[in-house]
Amino acid sequence: MISPSPSTRIYLACGATDMRKGFNGLAVMAQQVLHKNPHSGALFAxxxxxxxxxxxxxxxxxxxxxxxxxxxxxxxxxxxxxTGKVHLSSAQLSMLLEGIDWRRPERTDASLLAG
Incomplete structure (x- = not known):
C-alpha cells in the first residue's frame, strides 16, 4: 500500500516510458530526465x-x-x-490512478443538488 505523507512531492514523467524498466532504470530516469534524486522521498510516476x-x-x-x-x-x-515533468498533488494522483481526468475535475454545488 502506498502511503506517502501529504507533503510528498509527486512528479509525472511526461511522454511515454519503456515499461520494461524496473527499479534501476526508472531511478536513472528520475535523475537524468526529471533532475530529481530518486531517494529524496518524492514519488515518480x-x-x-x-x-x-x-x-x-x-x-x-x-x-x-x-x-x-x-x-x-x-x-x-x-x-x-x-519541460518533461509535471508536479501533482496527492488528490490529483488519486484521480489519475482511478482513470479520472485530473486536469479538469468538476466540483458539484451542494446547493444545486439539494433543490
Whole structure:
C-alpha cells in the first residue's frame, strides 16, 4: 500500500516510458530526465506508450518501492509539456490512478443538488 505523507512531492514523467524498466532504470530516469534524486522521498510516476500501464517509484525511507497498475479499460490521462515533468498533488494522483481526468475535475454545488 502506498502511503506517502501529504507533503510528498509527486512528479509525472511526461511522454511515454519503456515499461520494461524496473527499479534501476526508472531511478536513472528520475535523475537524468526529471533532475530529481530518486531517494529524496518524492514519488515518480511513469506511463507506458499504450497509456494503459503506469509505474510509481517511491523511496519510503527504508527502501525503493515500485508499484504498477494496468487499466482493464481506458487509459491514464497524461500531460504533454515542454519541460518533461509535471508536479501533482496527492488528490490529483488519486484521480489519475482511478482513470479520472485530473486536469479538469468538476466540483458539484451542494446547493444545486439539494433543490
Amino acid at each position: 511513469f506511463r507506458g506508450k499504450r497509456g494503459d500501464l503506469v509505474k510509481l517509484l517511491w523511496y519510503d525511507g527504508q527502501g525503493m518501492c515500485l508499484f504498477s497498475k494496468r487499466m482493464d479499460r481506458g487509459k491514464f490521462v497524461w500531460p504533454v509539456t515542454k
